[in-house]
Amino acid sequence: MLKSNAFASQTDSYKSSQSKVFSRSIRTQLLFAVNLPLVVLVTVFLVYDYNRMMGERVIDMHLALEEEAKTLLPAITRLSKGGTHDVQQYIDSVCEQMQTEKSPGHHIAVQTPSETLQATSHGRESPEMLAALHRAGDSSTGRASISNQEFVVGTAKSNKFIVYVAERLSNVKHRVRQAAIRRLSGILIAFVSVALLVNILLLRAVTHPVQKLVATVQQIGRGLFDVKFDSFNNAEMDYLATEINTMSQSLASADRNRKMQMAKAREIQQNLLPKNISSVSLRIAQLFEPAEDIGGDFYDILSLHDGSWLICVADVTGHGIPAAMSAAMLKTVLLQAVETQVSPATLLDVVNRRFVAVSLMEDFVSMTLIRVEPSVGQFQYASAGHEPAWLASSEGVLQELTSTGLLVGIDEYATWEEVDFLASTGTRLLLVTDGLSETFNSQGEMFGRARIAQLFNESRKLTIEQTIQRIDEAVRDFRGIASQQDDVTVVLVEMS
Known part of the structure; x- marks a missing residue:
């Protein structure tokens, strides 16, 4: 019963100490009150801005691909008089000239009255690719997926031909991410500047105690277990100093025991020589x-x-x-x-x-x-x-x-x-x-x-x-x- 009461008393004392520590933690409360809403607002803005930019870039890309398809259509119409072989060579040549870095996944297909031709320069031709082009052509967004890769497709039609020009969406996403990172960097600079002004007074309240704590812990790390902290005019630092003093005493006791054991082991080894x-x-x-x-x-x-x-x-x-x-x-x-x-x-x-x-x-x-x-x-x-x-x-x-x-x-x-x-x-x-x-x-x-x-x-x-x-x-x-x-x-x- 006595042990139970003592334990309850220690627990209540610990809870009381903890309550006092957290009730006096003004710095923590202010940091959350000022910085957390700012972080939430910035995050919401960045997500919205990213989605907006992505939508605009996809629309621009779709328009550019449609313009390319319209540009290719007259040339394909003329070349078709010489047969599908000339058309195939032409679309292969155009695809081959496209740079992979700037136009990843670039692909061209031409639907004629008798067959459908696909560019073979980069080895992307397949029935699955052709089916994806058709789906995109029938879609209002001009987008379709194949093998976990999303494509944007532009089309141009005449009485006899349909030209499909496709490109992977990954390049657009990469550019949007880069723009978002640049914008995030600017926002972070502004955010940090404001945060510094808000937090500088709070940091001064703990900087000196923390430096003393660090210096003492470093001494303990070097084996000087006799150093101790004086009390601070700060609940958190005072609590931490008390715990470090307790840890130092435990380490000192363990070190003394280890040295005694090692001395005995050395004596035994010397005796074996x-x-x-x-x-x-x-x-x-x-x-x-x-x-x-x-x-x-x-x-x-x-x-x-x-x-x-x-x-x-x-x-x-x-x-x-x-x-x-x-x-x-x-x-x-x-x-x-x-x-x-x-x-x-x-x-x-x-x-x-x-x-x-x-x-x-x-x-x-x-x-x-x-x-x-x-x-x-x-x-x-x-x-x-x-x-x-x-x-x-x-x-x-x-x-x-x-x-x-x-x-x-x-x-x-x-x-x-x-x-x-x-x-x-x-x-x-x-x-x-x-x-x-x-x-x-x-x-x-x-x-x-x-x-x-x-x-x-x-x-x-x-x-x-x-x-x-x-x-x-x-x-x-x-x-x-x-x-x-x-x-x-x-x-x-x-x-x-």
Whole structure:
């Protein structure tokens, strides 16, 4: 009962507030009182004027076509002495000379004592057209329709011949519409001028409050949810300001909750990345920069059961929460696979089959797997459509390692080639995602793979940590004021 009474009280309060708002809305009442009758009167006038102009133009067109028919009749009478062939050629020639733009659907027919001839220049001759010409000739308006097209027909008669000259009504309608638009433009200019004089005082009453509302809403749109409105001396603006303040508070609460959730998600994703990698034969440095709070790039460094190491760099489609969820799922699948397999190509096959089984149709992954056997100085490499890796020998020879098969998640039965490389102390391997090479600056220029190769080659004498730092600084300097559009991951491995 208490809830019912409270609800009724709130409803009455809301209705009272609404009533007060609308009762004080003088601007709205005046706008309707002044402008609505003007709009109605102008609309009625334009409709009447359009119909009047259309009627006059149709009459003029009918008279013009009749004059044309009367002009053609003497020539047709003379030519008929040579036979209907000469008459046919003549009306074809006249029709052919008529411009389609100025005389659309122009057609001529001649009824002789023995037959009826129609012009064939534009392919409009047909029994239906002839029947329409006869109907128009018998009509006082000289109009007839065929195939949803209306024609105006002028006729001229003699003792032996009847000449029909027809033209589509569409051109007349087009000209009348243009004239109506021109007249409407003039009326609108006059109407707007009067309306401005009537409304200018009313607009001043709300212009300043609206500007303040817009400026504050823009600040809210930029994430500044703490801004609030003071009250206005205007019921409508005051009501709107109160609602915007309420909305801002709701958005602030939702934003705080979202940031807490995103911080937790980022913490979880950071926890999935490898930590405290310890190996006497390998030195590893990495860079991981998501485009958003969390990203779809994924890398891992795993110690395999046979004493070798597996280095994985992957890029899930998209970025943000969906991509991060797919990356977490990918790590789980990979961890399961390495319990029984060590070959990069075989691991890609296992990961692909399991990923296809649990992922959405539109999800796919580019991935590079490299197995390092320090004891024998060998790399085994397989890549599923991933960004090229770079291998730098201890002598400084740089080699690009390209993809050896399809992306993960496209074909359940896809296979990948595996390539072996010999390595010695000082050999370096650079793995990146396409977020690095496809970084754009404010001029739309792409960072590109050539810059990556050049930076890697020029950093041979630097430590791997210094090399990673140099790549990070180079891409940030290149990006400048442009925003980061994709996740960036760089992993650098050195045989030691």
